Amino acid sequence: MADVxxxxxxxxxxxxxxxxxxxxxxxxxxxxxxxxxxxxxILLILLLVLYPALYSIHLATLNKAMTKxxxxxxxxxLFKRETFWMVVRQSCIFAITAVVFKALIGFIVxxxxxxxxxxxxxxxxxxxxxxxxxxxxxxxxxxLWLFDPSYSAFNYTLSFFGVGPIPWLGDTFWARFSVIxxxxxxxxxxxMIMYLAALKSVPDQLYEAAEIDGANWWQxxxxxxxxxMRNIIAITTLFSLIVTFANFDIVRILxxxxxxxxxxxxxxxxxxxxxxxxxxxxxxxxxxxxxPILAVAAIFILRDVNKRGNEA
Amino acid sequence: MSRKKxxxxxxxxxxxxxxxxLITAPYVRGAYxxxxxxxxxxxxxVPGANKASTDLVNEWAAKEKVEVSIDYITSNNKKIxxxxxxEAQAKSGHDILQMPSWWPQAYSENLEPLNDVMxxxxxxxxxxxxxxxxxxxxxxxxxxxxxTPGSQIKGPCSRIDLMKKHAGIDVQEMYxxxxxxxxxxxxxxxxxxxxxxxxxxxxxxxxxLGETTDSVDTAGAIFQSFGAELVxxxxxxxxxxxxxxxxxxxxxxxIAFLPTDAPSWDDASNNKWLxxxxxxxxxxxxxxxxxxxxxxxxxxxxxxTHGFPSGPKGRFAPYLPYFWGVWSFGKNKEAxxxxxxxxxxxxxxxxFVAVSxxxxxxxxxxxxxxxxxxxxxPPKGTLFHYPDPYKHQTLSIAxxxxxxxxxxxxxxxxxxxxMALRFARGETMDQALAWAEGECEGFMRS
Numbered sequence: 088m089a090d091v092x093x094x095x096x097x098x099x100x101x102x103x104x105x106x107x108x109x110x111x112x113x114x115x116x117x118x119x120x121x122x123x124x125x126x127x128x129i130l131l132i133l134l135l136v137l138y139p140a141l142y143s144i145h146l147a148t149l150n151k152a153m154t155k156x157x158x159x160x161x162x163x164x165l166f167k168r169e170t171f172w173m174v175v176r177q178s179c180i181f182a183i184t185a186v187v188f189k190a191l192i193g194f195i196v197x198x199x200x201x202x203x204x205x206x207x208x209x210x211x212x213x214x215x216x217x218x219x220x221x222x223x224x225x226x227x228x229x230x231l232w233l234f235d236p237s238y239s240a241f242n243y244t245l246s247f248f249g250v251g252p253i254p255w256l257g258d259t260f261w262a263r264f265s266v267i268x269x270x271x272x273x274x275x276x277x278x279m280i281m282y283l284a285a286l287k288s289v290p291d292q293l294y295e296a297a298e299i300d301g302a303n304w305w306q307x308x309x310x311x312x313x314x315x316m317r318n319i320i321a322i323t324t325l326f327s328l329i330v331t332f333a334n335f336d337i338v339r340i341l342x343x344x345x346x347x348x349x350x351x352x353x354x355x356x357x358x359x360x361x362x363x364x365x366x367x368x369x370x371x372x373x374x375x376x377x378x379p380i381l382a383v384a385a386i387f388i389l390r391d392v393n394k395r396g397n398e399a
Numbered sequence: 400m401s402r403k404k405x406x407x408x409x410x411x412x413x414x415x416x417x418x419x420x421l422i423t424a425p426y427v428r429g430a431y432x433x434x435x436x437x438x439x440x441x442x443x444x445v446p447g448a449n450k451a452s453t454d455l456v457n458e459w460a461a462k463e464k465v466e467v468s469i470d471y472i473t474s475n476n477k478k479i480x481x482x483x484x485x486e487a488q489a490k491s492g493h494d495i496l497q498m499p500s501w502w503p504q505a506y507s508e509n510l511e512p513l514n515d516v517m518x519x520x521x522x523x524x525x526x527x528x529x530x531x532x533x534x535x536x537x538x539x540x541x542x543x544x545x546x547t548p549g550s551q552i553k554g555p556c557s558r559i560d561l562m563k564k565h566a567g568i569d570v571q572e573m574y575x576x577x578x579x580x581x582x583x584x585x586x587x588x589x590x591x592x593x594x595x596x597x598x599x600x601x602x603x604x605x606x607x608l609g610e611t612t613d614s615v616d617t618a619g620a621i622f623q624s625f626g627a628e629l630v631x632x633x634x635x636x637x638x639x640x641x642x643x644x645x646x647x648x649x650x651x652x653x654i655a656f657l658p659t660d661a662p663s664w665d666d667a668s669n670n671k672w673l674x675x676x677x678x679x680x681x682x683x684x685x686x687x688x689x690x691x692x693x694x695x696x697x698x699x700x701x702x703x704t705h706g707f708p709s710g711p712k713g714r715f716a717p718y719l720p721y722f723w724g725v726w727s728f729g730k731n732k733e734a735x736x737x738x739x740x741x742x743x744x745x746x747x748x749x750x751f752v753a754v755s756x757x758x759x760x761x762x763x764x765x766x767x768x769x770x771x772x773x774x775x776x777p778p779k780g781t782l783f784h785y786p787d788p789y790k791h792q793t794l795s796i797a798x799x800x801x802x803x804x805x806x807x808x809x810x811x812x813x814x815x816x817x818m819a820l821r822f823a824r825g826e827t828m829d830q831a832l833a834w835a836e837g838e839c840e841g842f843m844r845s
Contacts, residue, residue, distance in 0.1 A: 151804075151844045152508075168841055169834070236660040237671040257660030339476070345610045346662035347817055347824075359610075362477060362484055363811040365505040365804070366844065 146371040153368060161372040170348055171373070174356045178377075180263070181352055182331040185270040186324060189331075192271065193278020193323075200279065201286045212280070219276035227340040230269045234341065259349040262342050266350050269337050274330075278323055285319040286312070325388040329381050353377045435466045436734045439493035441479055441549045441721060442471035443755065444686050451754035452548060452742075459741040465734050474499065474549075486726065494729040495738065497549070498722050500534050500796060501810065503542035504803035510542045511725040516736050517541040520743050525764030528794045530718050534803065543722035544739045545762035547751040551684035552760060552785060552794060553616045553717040555708075558602070559701045559778070561679035565600040566593035574705035576780020577773065579789045582706055587624060590708035591652055597679040598656035605672030605681040606657055607664030608820050610813035614664060616717035617682045618815035619797020621653075622646045624710025629809055629839050630801035636843075638836040644828060645711070650819035662820055674698060682707075682717070685775075685782055689756055692777075700777040704785045706792050716787065718794035720762055757782045764790075808842040 113119055150157045165171045200211050218226065233240050234255035245251040256262050293311045302310065313320075335354035338344060344351035344359060351359070353373055361370015438456065443449050449471050460467040470493070472479045479499060486492030487506045503510060521527065527535075531545050557570045568589070573582050594604045607614035622628075627646035631637045654661070658672070670687035672678045674695050681687060691699035707716040723742070725735040741747060748761045749769055757771045767786040775782045787794065797815060798806035809815070814835055822831040 164841075164844065169837060235671070236658060236664060236668055237675045237677060252659075254660035254663065256663030258662075262663065342663060343610050343665065345813075346608075347820055358477075359811065362480055364808040364842075365484075365501075366808070367484070367488075369844070 143371040143375060146368050147375055149368045151366050151368060157368075161368050162376075165369070165372055165376070170351075170356070173348060174351050174353060174373070175376070177263075177350065178332060178352045179380075181267060181270070181334070181350075182328055185267050185274065185331050186327050188267070188271045189274040189278050189327060190320070190324060192275040193282050196275070196279045197282035197286055200283055212283070215279055216276045218273050219280075223273050224336045224340065226273065227269055227337050230265075230272075231341055234265055256342050257346055259346060262346060262350050266338050266341055269341065270331060270334060273337070274327060277327065281319055281323045282316065285316040289315045321388050321391055325385055328384055328388075332377055332381060434731045434734060435468070436460075436495070436731050436738065437493045438467060438469045438738075439472050439479075439482060439496040440469055441497045441499075441546075442473040443548055445689060445755045445758050448548065448751075448755040448758070451750050455742055455747050455750065456738065459738050463734065463737060465731075465738075472497075490726075490728045492726065494725065494731050494735045496724055496726065497546055498543060498724050499549075500719050500721070501803065501807040503535055503722050503724055504537060505807060506724070507537045507540075507542050509727055511727045511729065511732055511735075513541040513544055513725065513736065513739070514539075516544055516739050516743075520544070520740065520763075524743065524745060524748070524761070524766055527762045527764070528718070530794050530796050530799065531720050531762045533799055534720060534796065535722055537803075543724035544743060546721040546723045547743075547748050547759045547761045548755065549721035550760045550762060551719050551758065552787065553613060553620075553682050553684055553719065554704060554706055554785065554787075554792075555680050555682055556673065556685065556688055556702055556704045557680045558673075558678070558698075559703050561597065561600070561602050561701070562593065565602065565679065566596045568593055570703045570705055571778075574703065574784045576783040580706055580784065580791050582709075582791070585706065585708050587621070587649060587708050587710045591649070591656075593680075594653055594656040600679075602677060602679045603656055603658055605664075605669045605678035606653070606661065607666075607669055608654065608657065608661040608816050609664045609668075610816070611664075611666045612719065612810075613666045613669055613683060614816045615797050615810055615813050616719065618650070618813075618819060619799075619810075620707055620715045620717045620795065621650065621710070622797070622815055623715040623793075623795050623799075624708075624712055625649065626710075626712035628800065629798065629814060629835060630805050630842075632800040632802070634802050634805060634843070636836055636839045638832050638839060642712070643832065647819060647822050647828060647831065649710075651823045654819065654823040673702070685756075685758055685785060688781065689758065696777075703778070703781055706784055706787065709792075714792040715795045716792040718796060720760075757785060760786055804845075805839075805842045809839065812838065812842075814838050 146153070147161055148156055148158060149161075196215060200208060200215065203211055232238065236254075236257070239252070239255065241255065242252040245253065254261055255265050289312060293315075294307055297307050297311055332352070333354055334352055335358070338350055338352050338355045339358070342350045344355050348356075353376060357370045357373035360373055361367045440449070440452050443452075453469060456467055456469060459465075472482050474480075479497070480502065482492070483496060483498055483502050483506060486496060487509045490509070498506075527545060535541060535543050535545060557568075559570055562568045562570050573585055574580050597603055606617055622643070625646035626642040627640070629636070629638050629643070637643070658678075669681040669683050670690060673681045673683075673687045674691045676695065676698050685702075685704050688699055688702045688704065691702065707714055723739055725732055725739070729735060745766065748763070748766050749771075751759045752761065752766075752769050753771045757775045761767070767788045772782045772786055772788075773780065784791075796806075796810070798809035800806075801809060818831045818835040821834060822828060826834075
């Protein structure tokens, strides 16, 4: 009997020691440490992103007075509104056009900066980043003064050439042009800096080999630069697409969605419907509508990035 | 180390003495015996005008022994509306919150009824106009108290010289300082002819066609002067009526004489238009004139604020009152009500008007003839007719008399200016009306 007790005690101690060491192992594992290190951020995201997101889903299922649950009827109501489809169309036009131009300008400028001798490059990089580091609400106010109906500096300058005055924010075409222009001005430096980083990581040997094979500049870009930058281009595009789609400040300050709602984006229209017209559930629906559009874009772009990663 | 021991006898004696002392001691009223009060006021445009509110609150707080804290919240970019929405949602915030026109109705379920405050005030200060009742009352319940700071009429502010020279209209003769208006001929037809003449002369009227309140308020008054309602008081859609068609025809003619970029104007654009000397008239409270006094005195001394032109159904002027609301979830409602009574006394109201240079308009009938409006200048008397001292026009808000929760959406979606602009830009009347009807159907959600 006594032997058995001793045996059991040994067995129990051995198990306890194993458990202790496995806990130590778990805690010592890199992934666990990483988890604990990121925990504050995860908690922050849960608090500031996930909770508001779930709350807005809850709001979107309430009636206008927010007194009863109406399921998806706010969404079905929206689908019947002419203005809603106009906002969908405009958001797509705005985001796609702005992202394409930001990517194009960022790509070209990144090449220019890349070719500047290393000594003076830092200054150029700093200067070119200025639009991106100024808070957009502030810089957009400066743009508003440039487009101002009474004091437009652009129209004043154009008047010397006998052109204008152009109704920058009063005509649908020009208003859309203006909001896209400001967004491109603000966002292009982000593309530039990302592309510059990618360009610097392309090995010079590849260009040297291509040169020996007689490749011209276009072939070097097409067959070396672009494939090497593909992942960065995809991720930058996705990131920018999300931010541009959800843009609020530029349109709000420049046009407030006008003229005739033709520059409204999801966020600005959601604000107008939700806050100004006191229809918070409908405003929540409008802003939630961005989610499926961006999710589809994210799936396509990230799937491509994954594929490229696996090939590598 | 010696230690004194407390005996049971000593303990009982000490406890009894302390209790007796506490009971018999006289009641000492502390500096903040009546608790705390947190207030959110609208941050005034006019420099220094917040001082009137601060002084009045402090004066009351010292008398009532209440600890007060005041936040001045700007209305720029709808900050005050956002604050109201957030506080209503969180059921927590200021005890008193100043709200723009539509907000008492929007948050009627969250506001403390203020009949016990309003009834004595109406007896003391005189009746309030129909728009204040429409916006501030629901089912016989006063939702909020009309605030003097921020309340305004957006009537014409004309250039005396330009109107005389190009349109042949002497606005000072039509609206003489110190006397009743002689404005029988000041009709929509005259207004349109003057707009055309000033447009030809290169100084067009500065009337916005955008989505912000100045543009919407003008459209509202013009539609009302034709009897045009998109939704009537019962909540029925009445877009396709002859009155709406007449108002649309008038607006189309007017738009032809306005600046080409008027569709992009915000609430600052008309002010800049007047101050830059580019226009003969704007429709705005005297804030533009007040800025011109500082930045362009030669323009300011030619400005004259006066009444709106009349249409077939009467003379309507855009009126935008502010309100002070007390949240039902507030912690010190009695103190809040007491402060509102203090700030609505005739002497407080006169102070608000004086400090704002005549910009702030009291809602009460007996409060329209203060010295400030008679004396402000240059030119002297420029603001005499601003508060409508002879009750010469109906003070109204765009989209009324539709039920307020529908009207608020017509107002903030700028349905009136949009439908007029659509028609002016080439849509047929039927298309523009069908679009507006569709919008109004969407606003019927409950």
